[in-house]
Amino acid sequence: MIEAENIEDQNGLRPDGRRALELRQIRVKMGVFGQADGSAYIEQGNTKILVTVYGPHQPRGSTGRSTSNITKGIVNCQYSMAVFSLSSGERKRKPRGDRKSQERSLQLKHAMEAIIHLEIYPRSQIDIYVEALQVDGSEYCASVNAATLALIDAGIPIKNYAIGCTVTLINNPSLEDEDNTLGKGVLDANYVEECTPGVTLSVVSLPNNDSTSKDGLIVVAQGAGQRLHLSQFESLKARVLCGCQDIRTILDYAVREYLTEQSLPSLFHVALN
C-alpha cells in the first residue's frame, strides 16, 4: 500500500510517476467486434474495457412487455468483470450479478439514458454489454467512456459525449501543484491510489466543446468507507471536470480519425482539418 507520504518523496510525483492532473495513457479502438451493431475497446493505463452495443431492436424479455414506456426507447445495460480481471492477482468468483456489478449497470444505464436521443426510438430497446477485461482503477469511468464510443460506432444518435473520470483526494496538502486554483486531488487514479485512505469520486459529465455544461453530472463516491467533507467537494469537482475535458478531447480525436478512415478516401483530408 502506498502512503500519501510517497508523493512528498517523489517531488510531487505520484507512485506511478504522473503528476496530479495527468491522465494515464488512453488507447482506443472502435469497431472491434463485427457481430455487434457497435463496439469499442478502451485502455486507460492497465484498465481495459470492451463494450458492445446491440440495437435498437424490438424489446425482448420482461422489459419489453411493460407498456408503460412506449414513447421512449429502453436502455438495457449489463456490466460484468472478467474473473481474471483483478489487478490484485486474485480470481473473481462471479463475473456478474453481484451487488457491485448490478449497481454499476444501473449507474451506467443512467449515464447512457442521459445522452441517447431515446425519443426517436419508441417501442425499442438498446442493449449495452460492458466487459471489464482488466481492472486497474477507474474502471467504471473507463466503461462509460467505452460505452459512449460503442454507441457512436453503432450509429445511435447521441446528444453529447458522456465522459467519466475519477478524482481521488489524497490526505496530503503539500502536493506540488501546477495550478492552485483547482484545489487538491489526483485524477484518474490507478488501483494503488484507489486503495489509499482517501476518497475516490467517480464523476460522469457531459462536457461541451468550449465549456463544461453543468447538467447531467453523476457523482459516485467510492473508497474505504471514508467521508468527504462538503467544503472539499467544489475544488474536487473543478479538477475532475478539467480531466473530463481532456478525455473528451482525446476521444473526440480518436472518433474523428476512425470515422475518416472508414469513410471515402476523398473525405480523409477534409475532415482532418
Place this chain on the structure above:
Amino acid sequence: MLTTKIFFRKTKGGNVFKTVREHYLRNDIHCGSKACEKCMCKTRNIILDDEDSSVKSSKITEPYYLLIDTNIILDQIDILEEDVICNVIIVQTVLEEVKHRSSMVYKRLKNIITNPQRKFYVFVNEHHKETYIERNPGESTNDRNDRAIRVATKWYNAHLHLDDNKIKTVLLTDDARNRELAEKEEIPAISMEDYILSLENSAFLADKLCKKNYSAVCEGPEFFPCHLTPSELHDGIKTGKLQQGTFQASKENFLEGFVNVDGVEKSIFIQGRSSLNRAVDGDTVAVELLPEDQWSSPSDIVLQDEEETDVDNVLEVKKVIDKFDPSNKMQKTQTGKVVGIIRRNWRQYCGILQTSNIETNVRHIFVPAERKIPKIRIETRQYTVLCKQRIIVAIDSWPRNSRYPLGHFVRALGEIGNKTTENEVILLEHDIPHSRFSDAVLSSLPKMPWNVTDVDLAQREDLRHLDICSVDPPGCTDIDDALHCRDLPNDFHLLHHVITDLLSSNLCSLLEKVERLTFSCIWEMDKDANIINTKFCKSIICSRAAMTYDEAQLKIDDATQQDPLVKSLRNLNNLAKKLKKKRLDNGALVLASPEIRFQVDCETHDPIEVEAKKLRETNSMVEEFMLLANISVAKKIVEEFPEYAVLRRHPEPPPANFEPLIKAAKNQGFTMNVNSGKELAASLDECHKENNPYFNIMLRILATRCMMQAVYFISGMLQPNDYYHYGLACPIYTHFTSPIRRYADVMVHRLLAVCIGADATYPDLLDKKKNHALCQNMNYRHRMAQYAARASVALNTHLFFREKIQDEEGYILFVRKNALQILVLKYGLEGTLYLNKDKNSDVTFTYNAENHSQTCGNTVFRTFDPVTVQISLNRSNVQHEKLIFKLVKPFIPGFSVPAANAQSCRITVEEGTKETAKRKMETEKQQSNNAKGGGNKKRQKKRKH
C-alpha cells in the same frame, strides 16, 4: 512527454502473485541545480547552489555535489545532520531503501531534506527517462539499486559538464565494490571516511564517524559465539526450537538478563557473557533454552562492570559467576542463551567518558547513565574537553572480537553536574521530545498583537460583560480555566471557561483584563448543586482578575468585601463544597502523594528551599468545577460519538494490590475494607491516631501506591461499563480543562466543537484506529513524563542537599528485610535507611516478617513510627548521586549518628505555626516562585485524576 514502461513485480503473500503496474518515465524532472540551463520545467524546488558553497575538501578540487548511497545514510546520519554537509543529492532509489530499512533514520533524513538551508535535493531518478534502469536477468535487487545510483551519478556528471561552470558530482559510498565499479565507469567516488578527513577542521566530524566497517579489520580473540543467520533464526522459531522475545538486562547485574517471550508468562533467564551474546536491553532476540541440568537462578549479588582498564579479563569474571552459580541450587528457573538478534533496539545513550590514563589516546570507553546498557567503545580526539561533559553516543555495531559494542560520539550536552545538562539528560533518557518547533509550525501561529476580530464575534457568544476570574497557583503562566457564577431568579448560573484556539503561554492564557477566545461550559444549578441544564458554547471572555489560591481564599474569608466578583466566588465555593460532598458520598477517593515544591533562587535557579505542597479550600473549589466540566463534556461527546470519544478511565485495582495497605493498617489496629472504592474511602476516613497527625496522610500515600494507572482510551474500544473511573467514582470521565498542556484535551475540544456544530469534522477525527493509536501514545508519553518528573524532583533534591547535611523528622513507610523506607514529610521525600549493612558491626537488627518490624535491642521499628534521620548526599558516583539516610533518633549505640545541628528541634516548633500561617496571605511577592520546580517542566499545576 510520457513514456510507458510496464514492469513486473512479484509479491509474496503466502502465494505468489504477479503484479503489473504502470511506471511512467518523464523528461521534465529537474536536476535541482541552480546552474543548470538544460532542465526546462522550472519548479520551486531548485536548491542546489550554483556557486562553490560546499565545504572545501582537499580531495575534490572542483565545485562539487555529493550523491550518497543508502548505507552512508543509515550509518552516518549523525554526520549528515551536521550543517557543514550541504549540496547533497539523494536519489529516490536511496530514499526508498532507507525507508524500508529504518523508519527512524528515514524520519531524520526527511527532517534534513525539508530544511532548505541544508540543500538536500531529492532526485526522482526512477521516473527520469535517462536514469531509469531495468534489472538485468540474474542481477540482485541490491546490485540493481547500486547500478541505478551509479547511473544517476554518471548522468549528473554528464548533465552538468557541458555548462560553463563545471560541477562535479561525487558518489559517496563506503561499499568498496561499488567504488571500484564506479571508477571503472569513470564516475568520481569517495568513501565517507576519506571525504570527512579531507575536509578542513574535520576533527569534530571524524569523532562522529560510524565505526561499523572497521570491525572486520581489527583482530583478536573472539569473546562471543556467532549469531545464527536470519534464515536459520526464522526456521528455528517456526519449528519451536528457538523462542523470540524482548531482552531486558538486569539493573543490578550486568551479566544477567531476562527475555520476555510474547504470550508466555514466565520469562527466560539469561546468564553469562557468552549466553547474553551481545544482546542490549530492548533488543528483540532469539533464545534457545538450555537443557534442564544447566538451568540457573538470578544471583543475589550486585555486579557492576567497573573494570578500569581495557584488559579483557573475561576469565576472571567467569570465575566470579561460577562461584555464585552453585550457591543457589534451590530455585532454578528456565535458562537460555541468546543465539541471534532479530531486531536491534539501539538508540542514542547519554553518559560520560570513563577516565582514561592516556589522554592522547583516541580510543575511549563510554559509560552510559542507564545501568542496563553496556559500556561503549568510541573514538574521539577531544578527550580533554569531553571528559568533563555529559555526552551522547550511538552504538554502531558489536563484533565478536570486541568486549564492548563500538559506537561513535554524537554530541556533547554540557558539563557534568550542571543543572541544564542534567535536565537534558532526564529528557533524553525518558524519550521526551523537546526539540524546538519547526518553522512550519511556528509560522501558523497568529501574528502579534492579536485582537478579537469581527469574525470571532459573529461565531461566538460574547460573555465579556460577566465578572469572570481565574484562580491558580502563584507564578502560574498557563491559566487555562476561569470561573463565574451568578444568581438567576431561582438557580445559579455557572460558567466554566476553557481557553482554545490560540497557542503559547501568553495568548492561550486567560490573562487579567484581556479578551480571550474560550470554550464555555454553562450549567444551571439549584441551591443543592444539582445540575438542571448544561450548555456548551464557544465564547469570548475578559477575565477580571487572575488570582492565586491564597488571594481568592482571603477574598472569600473577608466579609467586608461585597463586590460582584467576590459574591460570585463565594457562591462558587459553597457549590463546590456541596459538589465535593456528593462526590465523596459516592465513594470517590481522597488520595495523597508526597508532592514537592522547590523554591528557586531567582538568579542561579538552584533550589534553595524544598517544601511539600499545601492545599487550600480554593484549590478544591477550582478542582470541583474542573471535574464537573470534564464529566459533563465526557457525557456529551459519548452521546454524540459513541465510537470515537476520547475518554479517561481508571481501572479498579485487583484486591491483591491492597495487601500492603491492609497489613500496615492492621499493625496499627485498624481494618481496611477494600471491597469497593466507597468502603475504602470510608475506612480511610476512620483511621486517625491522636499521637500521629500524619498517620492518615501516610495511609493515603500507601493507598495511592495500590492504584492502577488511569489511561486514555477510545470509547469504541471498550464496553460502556469499563469506562468507570475508580478514583473519582464516576461512570465516565475525560480531560477537557487543560488544552494548553495536554493533547487529550485538544482532541476532546475538537470532538465537542463538532458536537455543538461549531466546527466541521475531518476524516482523521473519526478514525477509530488512528485515535486509538493516539491514545496509546498519550498514555506512553504521560507515563514517561511522570518518570521524568520524578527524576527531575530527585535531581533538584540532590542539588538542594549538595552542600548540606541535615537532620529531619520522618516516618517509617515500609519495613523491609534489610532496610526501612522513610518518608520525610517536610520535603515529601522518600528514602531508604539500610540496616545490617556493616557486617563487622555488632549491632544487629532482627526482622519479623509476621508483623513487619525490625528489632534491635529494646528498640522496635514498625510502620508509621516516627524517626529522625540525617540526610546527606553521596557524590562518589558522578552519574548516580544518592541521598544517604542515617538514623539519629531513636538512638541506637553503634548505629545511630549524632545530630548534625540544632535544626531538628526547630522543626517541631514550625509544625505548630503552620496551621495559622496557612490562612495568612503571603504578602511579599515571591519572585522565586516564578521559576518552576523542575526547571524544565510546565507541569506546575498538576492535578492528578
